[in-house]
Amino acid sequence: MSGTSLDGVDAALVDTDGEGVVLPGPALMLPYDAKIRATLRAAITDAQSVATGAPVPQAIREAERLVTEAHAQAVLALLEKAGLQARDVSLVGFHGQTILHKPELRWTWQIGDGALLARLTGIAVVNDFRSADVKAGGQGAPLVPLYHAALVREAKKLAPPIAMINIGGVANVTYVGPDTILAFDTGPGNAPIDDWAHRHTGRPVDENGEIARRGKVDGKALAKMLDSNFFDRTPPKSLDRMDFTAESVEHLSPEDGAATLTAFTAASIARAREHFPDPATTWIVMGGGRLNPTLMNELRARVNAPVLSAEDAGWRGDFVEAEAFAYLAARSRKGLPLSLPTTTGVAEPISGGKFHPAR
Numbered sequence: 001m002s003g004t005s006l007d008g009v010d011a012a013l014v015d016t017d018g019e020g021v022v023l024p025g026p027a028l029m030l031p032y033d034a035k036i037r038a039t040l041r042a043a044i045t046d047a048q049s050v051a052t053g054a055p056v057p058q059a060i061r062e063a064e065r066l067v068t069e070a071h072a073q074a075v076l077a078l079l080e081k082a083g084l085q086a087r088d089v090s091l092v093g094f095h096g097q098t099i100l101h102k103p104e105l106r107w108t109w110q111i112g113d114g115a116l117l118a119r120l121t122g123i124a125v126v127n128d129f130r131s132a133d134v135k136a137g138g139q140g141a142p143l144v145p146l147y148h149a150a151l152v153r154e155a156k157k158l159a160p161p162i163a164m165i166n167i168g169g170v171a172n173v174t175y176v177g178p179d180t181i182l183a184f185d186t187g188p189g190n191a192p193i194d195d196w197a198h199r200h201t202g203r204p205v206d207e208n209g210e211i212a213r214r215g216k217v218d219g220k221a222l223a224k225m226l227d228s229n230f231f232d233r234t235p236p237k238s239l240d241r242m243d244f245t246a247e248s249v250e251h252l253s254p255e256d257g258a259a260t261l262t263a264f265t266a267a268s269i270a271r272a273r274e275h276f277p278d279p280a281t282t283w284i285v286m287g288g289g290r291l292n293p294t295l296m297n298e299l300r301a302r303v304n305a306p307v308l309s310a311e312d313a314g315w316r317g318d319f320v321e322a323e324a325f326a327y328l329a330a331r332s333r334k335g336l337p338l339s340l341p342t343t344t345g346v347a348e349p350i351s352g353g354k355f356h357p358a359r
Contacts, residue, residue: 001322002067002097002112004169004241005190005288006040007204008032011074012322013082013089018330022150026082027319030074037204039063040097043111044241047100051107060099064111067097071112072120086122086358093329094127095321101141101240108140114356121358126329128354133339138346139238141172145183145343146331147324148174151315158313163280163305165269166321167289169194169241173272174343180277183343184235187228187268188244190289192261196246200254209294212262215255221248225264231271236345265289266298279305286310286317329353 001010009032013025032040043063050056075092079085096112114127130140148164161177171189175182190205197206206212225248230237244264249257273279283303289295290309300307310317328338332353340349 001095001325002071003287003321004098005194005205006032006037006169007288009070009074010319010322011071011078012316012319012326013078013084014323014326016327016330018327018334018336020150020153022147022154022323022327024316024319024323026078027316027322028074028078028081029318030070030077032070036066036070039066040099044099047109048242051100051102051105060111063097063099064113065116067111068113068116069120072117075117075121075123089123091326091329091333092117092121092123092125093129093325093327094125095129095325096127098241101238103134103139103141103238106134108134114354118356119359124358125356126332126353127356129325129328129332129338129352132352133344133346133350136346136350138339138344138350139236140344141185141238142166142174142183142343143328143338144172144321144324145174145181146338146340147320147327148183149176149181150327151320152176155313159281161276161278161280163272163276163283165283165285166287167265167269167285167295168287168321170239171265171269171289172238173269175276175280177277181340181342182235182276184237184272184275185239186272187231187239188261188265189287190265190292191241192244192246193258193265193295196249196254196257196261200257205288206258206262206292209262209292211255212258212294215253215257215259217263218249218252218256218260221252221260222263222267224248226267226271231268231274235275236343238344259294262292262295263298266295266302269299270302273303281305283307284310284313286315286320288318290317
């Protein structure tokens with residue numbers, strides 16, 4: 001999995017039937033170097049013009065090659081770590097790198113060459129998970145909820161309803177009730193905070209929320225950002241990484257801007273409660289955002305329920321999404337649904353994915 005935070009590739013081995021059995025195996029993270037991150041940032045900018053009819057620039061094709069090669073390196077490193085050969089693995093689930101997501105225009109774009117990845121790894125690949133859902137009228141995101149529900153089913157100590165929050169570049173929630181799965185993007189995740197930190201410090205993230213911790217939340221700027229009609233829209237709903245930016249905090253110091261953006265992410269996640277059928281008994285946070293103490297404290301201050309990290313629930317918070325796309329690859333090969341009306345807004349449960357045999 002390579003998410004909108006642009007930090008690298010998470011790779012995980014999973015033994016699964018794509019339905020009820022999920023046995024996580026070894027996992028690792030392969031960071032992107034500065035060149036790949038810069039190339040991807042440029043590709044995200046270029047993708048905006050392609051959506052309006054411009055031809056695909058060579059820079060995006062170069063970004064796709066780099067992303068695919070990085071994923072191949074991650075797969076091979078994971079095989080070595082696990083002591084396995086390519087022939088021991090049935091499938092690679094390859095999400096690719098999202099550079100544009102505009103479902104209202106029937107447009108979602110994840111770069112990544114599935115056929116090339118199959119050649120480089122010697123393992124069959126399933127990619128292009130989102131297109132079928134978007135073409136059928138769905139949001140194409142989030143796609144991890146069915147895996148979240150499988151994890152909750154297997155965690156006997158968790159009593160639904162549970163709110164599972166993934167804080168990547170964009171934040172999303174999966175609400176798992178006794179007989180309900182509801183999912184949607186809640187608003188910004190780490191992306192505006194990361195971009196702010198990169199611009200003001202040259203570092204890719206606000207490490208441990210230190211910049212935000214030294215700042216003060218600007219209530220007026222926060223209220224302006226929370227005034228977006230996105231939060232009132234009935235889910236399912238989804239976002240592009242660039243839908244929320246730092247425009248409203250441009251007048252603030254680096255510390256106050258970081259504090260306000262961090263509060264915005266937490267407050268927008270908390271507003272997800274407005275769309276739950278019943279209050280969640282527990283909130284479980286995964287993704288890079290759970291490692292930001294300032295963000296986690298802001299979220300706890302706004303949610304009237306326990307807020308745990310994925311590790312507190314017995315899961316691997318850095319690798320849930322990577323595990324999920326292995327799980328979804330298995331479902332794709334069986335023709336099972338990857339999304340539901342209550343997760344993406346598609347009219348009926350729908351499968352998806354494109355298969356590339358090993359070469």
